[in-house]
Amino acid sequence: MPSPIPEAEKLTAAVQRWAEGKATLKEVRGYTDEELYSVARTAYAFFHQGKVAEARTLFQGLFAINPRDGYFAKALAVVEYASGNADGSLAAYEVALKLDAGDLAAYLGRAEVLLATGQRQKAAEDLKKALGCKGDERQKTKAKALLDALRNKG
Numbered sequence: 277m278p279s280p281i282p283e284a285e286k287l288t289a290a291v292q293r294w295a296e297g298k299a300t301l302k303e304v305r306g307y308t309d310e311e312l313y314s315v316a317r318t319a320y321a322f323f324h325q326g327k328v329a330e331a332r333t334l335f336q337g338l339f340a341i342n343p344r345d346g347y348f349a350k351a352l353a354v355v356e357y358a359s360g361n362a363d364g365s366l367a368a369y370e371v372a373l374k375l376d377a378g379d380l381a382a383y384l385g386r387a388e389v390l391l392a393t394g395q396r397q398k399a400a401e402d403l404k405k406a407l408g409c410k411g412d413e414r415q416k417t418k419a420k421a422l423l424d425a426l427r428n429k430g
Contacts, residue, residue: 300343301340315337319335323354328355328358335351350379350381350382362393366389380411387399391422403423
């Protein structure tokens with residue numbers, strides 16, 4: 277019977293996988309989705325209380341721990357924009373869309389940031405992509421309304 281690997285060796289191997297980009301900190305530290313989403317609920321509450329800096333810190337941490345979760349990327353995008361960091365918001369939306377190229381909410385959110393920064397053509401492209409995605413009909417209605425408004429301002 278093989279001897280069990282000592283905990284220190286397991287941790288070293290896990291950290292090595294993380295360093296090589298083969299694992300997330302979630303996996304290395306053994307966090308559960310329940311634990312991470314509990315923190316996300318707190319961050320969401322902070323955001324809605326106007327405590328944007330606190331929400332930003334928590335969502336940055338959650339995204340660092342599990343960069344494979346599109347929700348954390350989108351939430352980070354929202355708080356980055358609310359913090360005045362449009363470039364950071366666009367980068368976070370880009371990650372969310374790399375994780376799920378059919379994410380209606382990510383296209384819609386990115387389009388809103390693009391509109392706010394004067395990038396009308398790119399926003400229109402994202403709104404068209406949003407309309408082709410499966411998802412919430414209210415979000416599709418919003419995407420259509422924004423696209424129609426862009427076309428009418430043309």
